[in-house]
Amino acid sequence: MQAAPGRSAGPAHQTVTSPSAPKPFGKRLAGVVTMLGSGLSNQTGAAIGSLAFPVLGPIGVVAVRQYVAAIVLVAVGRPRLRTFTKEQWWPVLLLALVFGTMNLSLYSAIDRIGLGLAVTLEFLGPLSIALAASRRRVDACCALIAAAGVVTLMRPQPSTDYLGMGLGLLAAVCWASYILLNRTVGRRIPGVQGSAAASGFSALMFLPVGIVLVVEHPPTAGAAAYALAAGVLSSAVPYLADLVTLRRVPAQTFGLFMSVNPVLAAVVGWIVLGQSLGWTEWAAISAIVAANTLSILTTRT
Template identity: 80%
Template sequence: MVAMFGSGLSNQTGAAIGSLAFPVLGPLGVVAVRQYVAALVLVAVGRPRLRAFTWRQWWPALLLAGVFGTMNLTLYSAIDRVGLGLAVTLEFLGPLAIALAASRRRLDAGCAVLAAAGVVVLMRPRPSTDYVGLGLGLVAAGCWASYILLNRLVGRRIPGAQGPAAAACVSALSFLPIGIVVAVRHPPTTGAVLCAVAAGVLSSAVPYLTDLLTLRTVPAQTFGLFMSVNPVLAAVVGWVVLGQTLGVWEWTGIGAVVAANAVSIARTHR
Protein backbone atom coordinates (compact mmCIF):
# COMPACT_ATOMS: atom_id res chain seq x y z
CA MET A 1 0.00 0.00 0.00
CA VAL A 2 2.82 2.39 0.89
CA ALA A 3 4.59 1.64 -2.39
CA MET A 4 1.42 2.25 -4.45
CA PHE A 5 0.72 5.51 -2.64
CA GLY A 6 4.32 6.57 -3.13
CA SER A 7 4.13 5.76 -6.84
CA GLY A 8 0.99 7.84 -7.36
CA LEU A 9 2.31 10.71 -5.26
CA SER A 10 5.61 10.67 -7.15
CA ASN A 11 3.81 10.73 -10.50
CA GLN A 12 1.64 13.72 -9.65
CA THR A 13 4.40 15.59 -7.83
CA GLY A 14 6.63 15.16 -10.87
CA ALA A 15 3.94 16.63 -13.12
CA ALA A 16 3.52 19.58 -10.74
CA ILE A 17 7.27 20.26 -10.57
CA GLY A 18 7.53 19.94 -14.35
CA SER A 19 4.84 22.59 -14.78
CA LEU A 20 7.06 25.04 -12.89
CA ALA A 21 9.33 25.01 -15.96
CA PHE A 22 6.47 25.94 -18.35
CA PRO A 23 7.25 29.70 -18.29
CA VAL A 24 10.76 28.96 -19.62
CA LEU A 25 10.53 25.71 -21.62
CA GLY A 26 6.80 25.47 -22.25
CA PRO A 27 4.94 22.14 -22.10
CA LEU A 28 6.72 21.01 -25.28
CA GLY A 29 10.19 21.46 -23.80
CA VAL A 30 9.27 19.77 -20.52
CA VAL A 31 7.74 16.80 -22.32
CA ALA A 32 10.86 16.49 -24.49
CA VAL A 33 13.07 16.22 -21.40
CA ARG A 34 10.64 13.76 -19.83
CA GLN A 35 10.80 11.57 -22.93
CA TYR A 36 14.60 11.52 -22.73
CA VAL A 37 14.55 10.45 -19.08
CA ALA A 38 11.88 7.79 -19.71
CA ALA A 39 13.92 6.37 -22.59
CA LEU A 40 17.07 6.13 -20.45
CA VAL A 41 15.20 4.27 -17.71
CA LEU A 42 13.23 1.91 -19.95
CA VAL A 43 16.20 1.07 -22.18
CA ALA A 44 18.30 0.31 -19.10
CA VAL A 45 15.57 -1.97 -17.73
CA GLY A 46 14.25 -3.54 -20.95
CA ARG A 47 17.53 -3.77 -22.90
CA PRO A 48 15.78 -4.10 -26.27
CA ARG A 49 17.53 -6.00 -29.06
CA LEU A 50 16.37 -3.66 -31.79
CA ARG A 51 18.21 -5.37 -34.64
CA ALA A 52 16.35 -8.60 -33.95
CA PHE A 53 12.89 -6.99 -34.27
CA THR A 54 10.80 -7.99 -37.28
CA TRP A 55 8.39 -5.59 -39.02
CA ARG A 56 5.52 -7.41 -37.30
CA GLN A 57 7.10 -6.35 -34.00
CA TRP A 58 8.24 -2.92 -35.12
CA TRP A 59 4.99 -1.42 -36.36
CA PRO A 60 3.04 -1.66 -33.06
CA ALA A 61 6.13 -0.40 -31.21
CA LEU A 62 6.30 2.61 -33.54
CA LEU A 63 2.60 3.34 -32.99
CA LEU A 64 3.16 3.02 -29.25
CA ALA A 65 6.01 5.56 -29.50
CA GLY A 66 3.73 8.04 -31.25
CA VAL A 67 0.94 7.57 -28.73
CA PHE A 68 3.38 7.81 -25.82
CA GLY A 69 4.70 11.19 -26.93
CA THR A 70 1.27 12.56 -27.86
CA MET A 71 -0.23 11.44 -24.56
CA ASN A 72 2.39 13.26 -22.48
CA LEU A 73 2.30 16.37 -24.67
CA THR A 74 -1.49 16.74 -24.56
CA LEU A 75 -1.57 16.02 -20.82
CA TYR A 76 1.09 18.61 -19.99
CA SER A 77 -0.53 21.14 -22.31
CA ALA A 78 -3.83 20.52 -20.51
CA ILE A 79 -2.11 20.95 -17.13
CA ASP A 80 -0.77 24.29 -18.33
CA ARG A 81 -4.28 25.49 -19.22
CA VAL A 82 -6.73 23.92 -16.74
CA GLY A 83 -4.57 22.75 -13.85
CA LEU A 84 -3.21 19.42 -12.65
CA GLY A 85 -6.34 18.02 -10.98
CA LEU A 86 -8.75 18.54 -13.87
CA ALA A 87 -6.24 17.44 -16.53
CA VAL A 88 -5.42 14.15 -14.77
CA THR A 89 -9.13 13.49 -14.09
CA LEU A 90 -9.99 13.85 -17.77
CA GLU A 91 -7.03 11.67 -18.76
CA PHE A 92 -8.32 8.88 -16.48
CA LEU A 93 -11.39 8.57 -18.69
CA GLY A 94 -9.14 6.62 -21.09
CA PRO A 95 -8.57 3.49 -18.98
CA LEU A 96 -12.15 3.72 -17.67
CA ALA A 97 -13.48 3.63 -21.23
CA ILE A 98 -11.38 0.53 -21.95
CA ALA A 99 -12.71 -1.19 -18.84
CA LEU A 100 -16.35 -0.36 -19.59
CA ALA A 101 -16.24 -1.07 -23.31
CA ALA A 102 -15.68 -4.79 -22.77
CA SER A 103 -18.57 -5.15 -20.31
CA ARG A 104 -22.32 -5.53 -20.75
CA ARG A 105 -23.32 -5.36 -17.09
CA ARG A 106 -25.88 -2.87 -15.83
CA LEU A 107 -23.56 -1.72 -13.06
CA ASP A 108 -20.88 -0.81 -15.59
CA ALA A 109 -23.46 1.11 -17.60
CA GLY A 110 -24.20 3.02 -14.41
CA CYS A 111 -20.48 3.68 -13.96
CA ALA A 112 -20.33 5.07 -17.48
CA VAL A 113 -23.26 7.39 -16.75
CA LEU A 114 -21.63 8.49 -13.48
CA ALA A 115 -18.32 9.24 -15.22
CA ALA A 116 -20.14 11.10 -18.00
CA ALA A 117 -21.96 13.17 -15.40
CA GLY A 118 -18.62 14.02 -13.81
CA VAL A 119 -17.27 15.16 -17.17
CA VAL A 120 -20.35 17.31 -17.79
CA VAL A 121 -19.82 18.96 -14.41
CA LEU A 122 -16.15 19.60 -15.16
CA MET A 123 -16.83 20.96 -18.66
CA ARG A 124 -19.97 22.97 -17.88
CA PRO A 125 -20.06 26.33 -19.70
CA ARG A 126 -18.63 29.25 -17.69
CA PRO A 127 -17.07 32.56 -18.70
CA SER A 128 -13.66 31.28 -17.60
CA THR A 129 -13.95 27.80 -19.13
CA ASP A 130 -10.87 26.85 -21.17
CA TYR A 131 -12.35 24.50 -23.75
CA VAL A 132 -9.02 24.01 -25.50
CA GLY A 133 -7.47 22.80 -22.26
CA LEU A 134 -10.39 20.48 -21.54
CA GLY A 135 -10.21 19.18 -25.10
CA LEU A 136 -6.50 18.45 -24.69
CA GLY A 137 -7.33 16.48 -21.54
CA LEU A 138 -9.82 14.38 -23.51
CA VAL A 139 -7.24 13.81 -26.26
CA ALA A 140 -4.83 12.61 -23.55
CA ALA A 141 -7.56 10.20 -22.39
CA GLY A 142 -7.91 8.82 -25.91
CA CYS A 143 -4.14 8.44 -26.13
CA TRP A 144 -4.05 6.56 -22.81
CA ALA A 145 -6.73 4.18 -24.02
CA SER A 146 -4.71 3.60 -27.21
CA TYR A 147 -1.57 3.21 -25.10
CA ILE A 148 -3.21 0.40 -23.11
CA LEU A 149 -4.37 -1.47 -26.21
CA LEU A 150 -1.04 -1.07 -28.00
CA ASN A 151 0.87 -2.16 -24.90
CA ARG A 152 -1.12 -5.39 -24.88
CA LEU A 153 -0.31 -5.99 -28.53
CA VAL A 154 3.37 -5.14 -28.05
CA GLY A 155 3.53 -7.37 -24.99
CA ARG A 156 2.24 -10.33 -27.00
CA ARG A 157 4.75 -9.82 -29.83
CA ILE A 158 7.88 -8.62 -28.01
CA PRO A 159 9.19 -10.38 -24.88
CA GLY A 160 9.71 -8.66 -21.54
CA ALA A 161 9.97 -4.90 -21.41
CA GLN A 162 11.76 -4.67 -24.76
CA GLY A 163 8.69 -3.33 -26.56
CA PRO A 164 8.00 -0.35 -24.27
CA ALA A 165 11.74 0.33 -24.13
CA ALA A 166 11.96 0.44 -27.92
CA ALA A 167 8.90 2.70 -28.09
CA ALA A 168 10.37 5.06 -25.48
CA CYS A 169 13.65 5.15 -27.40
CA VAL A 170 11.91 6.05 -30.68
CA SER A 171 9.78 8.66 -28.94
CA ALA A 172 12.84 10.26 -27.35
CA LEU A 173 14.62 10.38 -30.72
CA SER A 174 11.59 12.05 -32.33
CA PHE A 175 11.62 14.70 -29.58
CA LEU A 176 15.37 15.34 -29.94
CA PRO A 177 15.08 18.00 -32.70
CA ILE A 178 12.12 19.51 -30.86
CA GLY A 179 14.21 19.83 -27.72
CA ILE A 180 17.01 21.49 -29.69
CA VAL A 181 14.63 24.02 -31.26
CA VAL A 182 13.08 24.83 -27.88
CA ALA A 183 16.53 25.29 -26.32
CA VAL A 184 17.64 27.63 -29.12
CA ARG A 185 14.47 29.74 -29.13
CA HIS A 186 14.04 29.77 -25.34
CA PRO A 187 17.44 29.38 -23.66
CA PRO A 188 16.76 27.21 -20.61
CA THR A 189 17.72 28.20 -17.11
CA THR A 190 19.30 25.75 -14.70
CA GLY A 191 16.17 25.73 -12.56
CA ALA A 192 13.90 24.99 -15.50
CA VAL A 193 16.08 22.10 -16.67
CA LEU A 194 16.19 20.66 -13.15
CA CYS A 195 12.39 20.87 -12.90
CA ALA A 196 11.98 19.11 -16.25
CA VAL A 197 14.46 16.39 -15.28
CA ALA A 198 12.67 15.98 -11.94
CA ALA A 199 9.42 15.53 -13.86
CA GLY A 200 11.01 12.76 -15.91
CA VAL A 201 12.43 10.99 -12.85
CA LEU A 202 9.38 11.35 -10.61
CA SER A 203 6.71 10.81 -13.29
CA SER A 204 8.46 8.13 -15.36
CA ALA A 205 11.39 6.41 -13.65
CA VAL A 206 10.07 6.12 -10.09
CA PRO A 207 6.48 5.05 -10.95
CA TYR A 208 7.64 2.54 -13.57
CA LEU A 209 10.15 0.80 -11.30
CA THR A 210 7.88 0.97 -8.25
CA ASP A 211 4.88 -0.41 -10.12
CA LEU A 212 7.03 -3.17 -11.61
CA LEU A 213 8.01 -4.32 -8.11
CA THR A 214 4.54 -3.78 -6.62
CA LEU A 215 2.75 -5.90 -9.25
CA ARG A 216 4.88 -8.89 -8.25
CA THR A 217 3.10 -9.08 -4.89
CA VAL A 218 -0.15 -7.11 -5.28
CA PRO A 219 -3.07 -8.40 -7.41
CA ALA A 220 -3.64 -6.39 -10.59
CA GLN A 221 -7.22 -5.58 -9.54
CA THR A 222 -6.07 -4.13 -6.21
CA PHE A 223 -3.41 -2.14 -7.99
CA GLY A 224 -5.93 -0.77 -10.48
CA LEU A 225 -8.36 0.12 -7.69
CA PHE A 226 -5.71 2.12 -5.88
CA MET A 227 -4.60 3.83 -9.09
CA SER A 228 -8.11 5.21 -9.50
CA VAL A 229 -7.45 7.73 -6.70
CA ASN A 230 -4.75 9.46 -8.77
CA PRO A 231 -7.07 12.32 -9.81
CA VAL A 232 -7.57 13.11 -6.12
CA LEU A 233 -3.82 12.99 -5.52
CA ALA A 234 -3.33 15.27 -8.53
CA ALA A 235 -5.85 17.78 -7.19
CA VAL A 236 -4.22 17.80 -3.74
CA VAL A 237 -0.70 18.12 -5.17
CA GLY A 238 -1.88 20.89 -7.51
CA TRP A 239 -3.26 22.76 -4.50
CA VAL A 240 -0.21 22.25 -2.25
CA VAL A 241 2.58 22.71 -4.82
CA LEU A 242 1.00 25.04 -7.39
CA GLY A 243 -1.71 26.78 -5.39
CA GLN A 244 -4.40 25.55 -7.81
CA THR A 245 -7.64 25.60 -5.84
CA LEU A 246 -10.80 23.82 -6.95
CA GLY A 247 -14.39 24.63 -6.18
CA VAL A 248 -17.19 22.37 -4.98
CA TRP A 249 -18.33 21.57 -8.53
CA GLU A 250 -14.83 20.59 -9.63
CA TRP A 251 -14.42 18.28 -6.64
CA THR A 252 -17.84 16.80 -7.39
CA GLY A 253 -16.81 16.03 -10.97
CA ILE A 254 -13.51 14.50 -9.86
CA GLY A 255 -15.31 12.42 -7.24
CA ALA A 256 -17.75 11.09 -9.86
CA VAL A 257 -14.93 9.96 -12.18
CA VAL A 258 -12.96 8.39 -9.30
CA ALA A 259 -16.06 6.59 -8.02
CA ALA A 260 -16.84 5.22 -11.49
CA ASN A 261 -13.27 3.90 -11.79
CA ALA A 262 -13.30 2.35 -8.33
CA VAL A 263 -16.69 0.66 -8.65
CA SER A 264 -15.90 -0.73 -12.08
CA ILE A 265 -12.56 -2.21 -11.00
CA ALA A 266 -13.94 -3.58 -7.70
CA ARG A 267 -16.88 -5.20 -9.52
CA THR A 268 -14.52 -6.76 -12.06
CA HIS A 269 -12.41 -8.20 -9.24
CA ARG A 270 -15.44 -9.90 -7.67
Protein backbone atom coordinates in the same frame (compact mmCIF):
# COMPACT_ATOMS: atom_id res chain seq x y z
CA MET B 1 -6.11 -0.75 -15.05
CA GLN B 2 -2.91 0.00 -16.83
CA ALA B 3 0.04 1.98 -15.67
CA ALA B 4 -0.09 5.73 -15.66
CA PRO B 5 1.28 7.87 -18.44
CA GLY B 6 5.02 7.88 -18.58
CA ARG B 7 5.08 4.27 -17.46
CA SER B 8 4.95 1.09 -19.44
CA ALA B 9 3.54 -2.29 -18.72
CA GLY B 10 6.20 -4.48 -17.16
CA PRO B 11 6.62 -8.22 -17.50
CA ALA B 12 3.99 -10.49 -15.99
CA HIS B 13 4.85 -11.00 -12.37
CA GLN B 14 5.41 -14.36 -10.81
CA THR B 15 4.79 -15.20 -7.18
CA VAL B 16 7.78 -16.87 -5.60
CA THR B 17 7.52 -18.37 -2.15
CA SER B 18 10.38 -19.34 0.10
CA PRO B 19 10.92 -19.97 3.80
CA SER B 20 12.38 -16.49 4.21
CA ALA B 21 9.72 -14.72 2.12
CA PRO B 22 7.68 -12.02 3.90
CA LYS B 23 4.19 -12.92 5.05
CA PRO B 24 1.44 -12.11 2.51
CA PHE B 25 0.09 -9.26 4.67
CA GLY B 26 3.54 -7.71 4.93
CA LYS B 27 4.08 -7.96 1.18
CA ARG B 28 0.67 -6.44 0.46
CA LEU B 29 1.22 -3.59 2.91
CA ALA B 30 4.58 -2.84 1.31
CA GLY B 31 2.91 -2.87 -2.09
CA VAL B 32 0.19 -0.45 -0.96
CA VAL B 33 2.75 1.94 0.50
CA THR B 34 4.76 1.72 -2.72
CA MET B 35 1.66 2.46 -4.81
CA LEU B 36 0.83 5.50 -2.72
CA GLY B 37 4.40 6.77 -3.02
CA SER B 38 4.37 6.12 -6.75
CA GLY B 39 1.14 8.07 -7.25
CA LEU B 40 2.41 11.01 -5.21
CA SER B 41 5.70 10.94 -7.09
CA ASN B 42 3.93 10.94 -10.45
CA GLN B 43 1.67 13.89 -9.65
CA THR B 44 4.36 15.84 -7.79
CA GLY B 45 6.63 15.43 -10.79
CA ALA B 46 3.95 16.85 -13.08
CA ALA B 47 3.42 19.78 -10.71
CA ILE B 48 7.14 20.52 -10.50
CA GLY B 49 7.47 20.21 -14.27
CA SER B 50 4.77 22.83 -14.75
CA LEU B 51 7.00 25.33 -12.90
CA ALA B 52 9.28 25.21 -15.96
CA PHE B 53 6.47 26.06 -18.41
CA PRO B 54 7.25 29.82 -18.48
CA VAL B 55 10.75 29.06 -19.76
CA LEU B 56 10.51 25.74 -21.62
CA GLY B 57 6.80 25.50 -22.33
CA PRO B 58 4.94 22.19 -22.04
CA ILE B 59 6.72 20.77 -25.09
CA GLY B 60 10.15 21.42 -23.60
CA VAL B 61 9.24 19.77 -20.28
CA VAL B 62 7.74 16.79 -22.10
CA ALA B 63 10.90 16.46 -24.20
CA VAL B 64 13.04 16.17 -21.07
CA ARG B 65 10.56 13.72 -19.55
CA GLN B 66 10.71 11.56 -22.68
CA TYR B 67 14.52 11.52 -22.51
CA VAL B 68 14.48 10.36 -18.88
CA ALA B 69 11.84 7.71 -19.57
CA ALA B 70 13.85 6.40 -22.52
CA ILE B 71 17.03 6.13 -20.49
CA VAL B 72 15.28 4.14 -17.75
CA LEU B 73 13.23 1.85 -20.00
CA VAL B 74 16.01 1.11 -22.49
CA ALA B 75 18.37 0.30 -19.62
CA VAL B 76 15.81 -2.10 -18.12
CA GLY B 77 14.36 -3.58 -21.32
CA ARG B 78 17.51 -3.73 -23.49
CA PRO B 79 15.55 -4.10 -26.75
CA ARG B 80 17.18 -6.17 -29.51
CA LEU B 81 16.08 -4.00 -32.42
CA ARG B 82 17.80 -6.09 -35.09
CA THR B 83 15.59 -9.05 -34.28
CA PHE B 84 12.30 -7.15 -34.66
CA THR B 85 10.09 -8.18 -37.59
CA LYS B 86 7.71 -6.00 -39.59
CA GLU B 87 4.77 -7.26 -37.52
CA GLN B 88 6.63 -6.18 -34.38
CA TRP B 89 7.85 -2.83 -35.67
CA TRP B 90 4.56 -1.18 -36.60
CA PRO B 91 2.91 -1.38 -33.14
CA VAL B 92 6.19 -0.24 -31.55
CA LEU B 93 6.34 2.87 -33.75
CA LEU B 94 2.65 3.61 -33.19
CA LEU B 95 3.20 3.21 -29.45
CA ALA B 96 6.10 5.68 -29.64
CA LEU B 97 3.88 8.24 -31.41
CA VAL B 98 1.02 7.77 -28.95
CA PHE B 99 3.38 7.91 -25.97
CA GLY B 100 4.73 11.31 -27.00
CA THR B 101 1.33 12.72 -27.98
CA MET B 102 -0.19 11.54 -24.70
CA ASN B 103 2.33 13.34 -22.52
CA LEU B 104 2.38 16.46 -24.68
CA SER B 105 -1.41 16.81 -24.65
CA LEU B 106 -1.53 16.13 -20.90
CA TYR B 107 1.11 18.72 -20.02
CA SER B 108 -0.47 21.26 -22.39
CA ALA B 109 -3.79 20.64 -20.62
CA ILE B 110 -2.11 21.09 -17.22
CA ASP B 111 -0.78 24.44 -18.43
CA ARG B 112 -4.30 25.62 -19.30
CA ILE B 113 -6.74 24.02 -16.83
CA GLY B 114 -4.58 22.85 -13.94
CA LEU B 115 -3.21 19.53 -12.75
CA GLY B 116 -6.31 18.09 -11.09
CA LEU B 117 -8.74 18.61 -13.96
CA ALA B 118 -6.22 17.57 -16.63
CA VAL B 119 -5.39 14.27 -14.92
CA THR B 120 -9.08 13.60 -14.25
CA LEU B 121 -9.98 14.01 -17.93
CA GLU B 122 -7.01 11.89 -18.99
CA PHE B 123 -8.14 9.15 -16.60
CA LEU B 124 -11.26 8.71 -18.73
CA GLY B 125 -9.05 6.80 -21.20
CA PRO B 126 -8.39 3.66 -19.12
CA LEU B 127 -11.83 3.93 -17.52
CA SER B 128 -13.47 3.84 -20.96
CA ILE B 129 -11.42 0.79 -21.95
CA ALA B 130 -12.51 -1.04 -18.79
CA LEU B 131 -16.19 -0.17 -19.17
CA ALA B 132 -16.35 -0.80 -22.92
CA ALA B 133 -15.16 -4.38 -22.44
CA SER B 134 -18.02 -5.17 -20.08
CA ARG B 135 -21.68 -6.00 -20.66
CA ARG B 136 -22.73 -5.77 -17.02
CA ARG B 137 -25.50 -3.45 -15.89
CA VAL B 138 -23.36 -2.15 -13.04
CA ASP B 139 -20.75 -0.98 -15.55
CA ALA B 140 -23.45 0.79 -17.56
CA CYS B 141 -24.30 2.64 -14.35
CA CYS B 142 -20.62 3.40 -13.82
CA ALA B 143 -20.42 4.84 -17.32
CA LEU B 144 -23.39 7.12 -16.58
CA ILE B 145 -21.78 8.28 -13.33
CA ALA B 146 -18.51 9.05 -15.13
CA ALA B 147 -20.39 10.82 -17.93
CA ALA B 148 -22.16 12.99 -15.36
CA GLY B 149 -18.77 13.92 -13.92
CA VAL B 150 -17.47 14.90 -17.36
CA VAL B 151 -20.55 17.00 -18.14
CA THR B 152 -20.09 18.79 -14.82
CA LEU B 153 -16.42 19.51 -15.54
CA MET B 154 -17.13 20.78 -19.05
CA ARG B 155 -20.30 22.73 -18.33
CA PRO B 156 -20.33 26.15 -20.06
CA GLN B 157 -18.91 28.94 -17.92
CA PRO B 158 -17.29 32.30 -18.73
CA SER B 159 -13.94 30.94 -17.53
CA THR B 160 -14.18 27.53 -19.21
CA ASP B 161 -11.06 26.74 -21.26
CA TYR B 162 -12.42 24.42 -23.93
CA LEU B 163 -9.05 24.04 -25.62
CA GLY B 164 -7.56 22.89 -22.33
CA MET B 165 -10.47 20.49 -21.81
CA GLY B 166 -10.03 19.20 -25.36
CA LEU B 167 -6.34 18.57 -24.74
CA GLY B 168 -7.25 16.62 -21.60
CA LEU B 169 -9.67 14.48 -23.60
CA LEU B 170 -7.02 13.98 -26.29
CA ALA B 171 -4.71 12.70 -23.56
CA ALA B 172 -7.51 10.30 -22.55
CA VAL B 173 -7.82 8.99 -26.12
CA CYS B 174 -4.05 8.58 -26.27
CA TRP B 175 -3.96 6.71 -22.95
CA ALA B 176 -6.67 4.34 -24.17
CA SER B 177 -4.68 3.79 -27.37
CA TYR B 178 -1.54 3.34 -25.31
CA ILE B 179 -3.20 0.53 -23.35
CA LEU B 180 -4.41 -1.28 -26.48
CA LEU B 181 -1.08 -0.90 -28.28
CA ASN B 182 0.82 -2.05 -25.19
CA ARG B 183 -1.23 -5.25 -25.22
CA THR B 184 -0.33 -5.84 -28.86
CA VAL B 185 3.34 -5.09 -28.26
CA GLY B 186 3.36 -7.34 -25.18
CA ARG B 187 1.96 -10.26 -27.18
CA ARG B 188 4.43 -9.87 -30.04
CA ILE B 189 7.65 -8.93 -28.24
CA PRO B 190 8.97 -10.67 -25.10
CA GLY B 191 9.49 -8.85 -21.83
CA VAL B 192 9.55 -5.06 -21.93
CA GLN B 193 11.67 -4.82 -25.06
CA GLY B 194 8.79 -3.39 -27.09
CA SER B 195 7.90 -0.73 -24.55
CA ALA B 196 11.56 0.18 -24.16
CA ALA B 197 12.00 0.52 -27.92
CA ALA B 198 8.86 2.66 -28.18
CA SER B 199 10.12 4.92 -25.40
CA GLY B 200 13.47 5.29 -27.14
CA PHE B 201 11.91 6.25 -30.47
CA SER B 202 9.53 8.64 -28.73
CA ALA B 203 12.54 10.39 -27.19
CA LEU B 204 14.17 10.60 -30.63
CA MET B 205 11.07 12.35 -31.98
CA PHE B 206 11.51 15.03 -29.32
CA LEU B 207 15.25 15.40 -29.95
CA PRO B 208 14.79 18.29 -32.45
CA VAL B 209 12.69 20.07 -29.82
CA GLY B 210 15.52 19.87 -27.34
CA ILE B 211 18.05 21.14 -29.88
CA VAL B 212 15.87 24.11 -30.86
CA LEU B 213 15.27 25.02 -27.22
CA VAL B 214 18.95 24.92 -26.35
CA VAL B 215 19.98 26.95 -29.41
CA GLU B 216 17.20 29.54 -29.58
CA HIS B 217 15.95 29.71 -25.98
CA PRO B 218 18.67 28.44 -23.64
CA PRO B 219 16.91 27.18 -20.50
CA THR B 220 17.81 28.54 -17.11
CA ALA B 221 19.36 26.19 -14.58
CA GLY B 222 16.17 26.28 -12.53
CA ALA B 223 13.90 25.40 -15.46
CA ALA B 224 16.18 22.56 -16.51
CA ALA B 225 16.19 21.22 -12.95
CA TYR B 226 12.37 21.35 -12.78
CA ALA B 227 12.04 19.49 -16.08
CA LEU B 228 14.58 16.88 -15.03
CA ALA B 229 12.78 16.41 -11.72
CA ALA B 230 9.53 15.88 -13.65
CA GLY B 231 11.19 13.18 -15.71
CA VAL B 232 12.57 11.37 -12.69
CA LEU B 233 9.48 11.68 -10.49
CA SER B 234 6.86 11.07 -13.20
CA SER B 235 8.64 8.45 -15.29
CA ALA B 236 11.57 6.72 -13.62
CA VAL B 237 10.22 6.42 -10.07
CA PRO B 238 6.65 5.27 -11.01
CA TYR B 239 7.93 2.73 -13.52
CA LEU B 240 10.37 1.13 -11.08
CA ALA B 241 7.75 1.30 -8.31
CA ASP B 242 5.25 -0.55 -10.50
CA LEU B 243 7.72 -3.38 -11.04
CA VAL B 244 7.84 -3.79 -7.26
CA THR B 245 4.11 -3.26 -6.70
CA LEU B 246 2.86 -5.81 -9.22
CA ARG B 247 4.76 -8.51 -7.36
CA ARG B 248 3.07 -7.71 -4.06
CA VAL B 249 -0.57 -6.78 -4.64
CA PRO B 250 -3.42 -8.22 -6.73
CA ALA B 251 -4.31 -6.53 -10.00
CA GLN B 252 -7.63 -5.41 -8.51
CA THR B 253 -5.90 -3.56 -5.67
CA PHE B 254 -3.50 -1.99 -8.17
CA GLY B 255 -6.45 -0.77 -10.23
CA LEU B 256 -8.13 0.73 -7.17
CA PHE B 257 -5.07 2.74 -6.27
CA MET B 258 -4.65 3.86 -9.88
CA SER B 259 -8.15 5.33 -9.68
CA VAL B 260 -7.05 7.61 -6.83
CA ASN B 261 -4.61 9.46 -9.11
CA PRO B 262 -7.10 12.23 -10.06
CA VAL B 263 -7.61 12.96 -6.36
CA LEU B 264 -3.87 12.95 -5.72
CA ALA B 265 -3.39 15.28 -8.69
CA ALA B 266 -6.00 17.71 -7.36
CA VAL B 267 -4.43 17.69 -3.88
CA VAL B 268 -0.88 18.12 -5.21
CA GLY B 269 -2.03 20.89 -7.56
CA TRP B 270 -3.60 22.70 -4.62
CA ILE B 271 -0.60 22.30 -2.28
CA VAL B 272 2.29 22.78 -4.73
CA LEU B 273 0.74 25.12 -7.33
CA GLY B 274 -2.07 26.78 -5.41
CA GLN B 275 -4.66 25.49 -7.91
CA SER B 276 -7.82 25.37 -5.83
CA LEU B 277 -10.99 23.71 -7.10
CA GLY B 278 -14.63 24.49 -6.38
CA TRP B 279 -17.08 22.01 -4.88
CA THR B 280 -18.53 21.22 -8.30
CA GLU B 281 -15.11 20.24 -9.66
CA TRP B 282 -14.46 18.10 -6.59
CA ALA B 283 -17.86 16.46 -7.05
CA ALA B 284 -17.09 15.70 -10.70
CA ILE B 285 -13.68 14.23 -9.84
CA SER B 286 -15.28 12.14 -7.08
CA ALA B 287 -17.92 10.84 -9.51
CA ILE B 288 -15.31 9.68 -12.02
CA VAL B 289 -13.18 8.05 -9.32
CA ALA B 290 -16.28 6.43 -7.79
CA ALA B 291 -17.30 5.00 -11.18
CA ASN B 292 -13.93 3.30 -11.56
CA THR B 293 -13.88 2.09 -7.96
CA LEU B 294 -17.37 0.60 -8.22
CA SER B 295 -16.52 -1.14 -11.47
CA ILE B 296 -13.40 -2.73 -9.97
CA LEU B 297 -14.99 -3.75 -6.68
CA THR B 298 -17.89 -5.49 -8.43
CA THR B 299 -15.64 -7.36 -10.85
CA ARG B 300 -15.37 -11.06 -10.14
CA THR B 301 -11.80 -12.28 -10.10
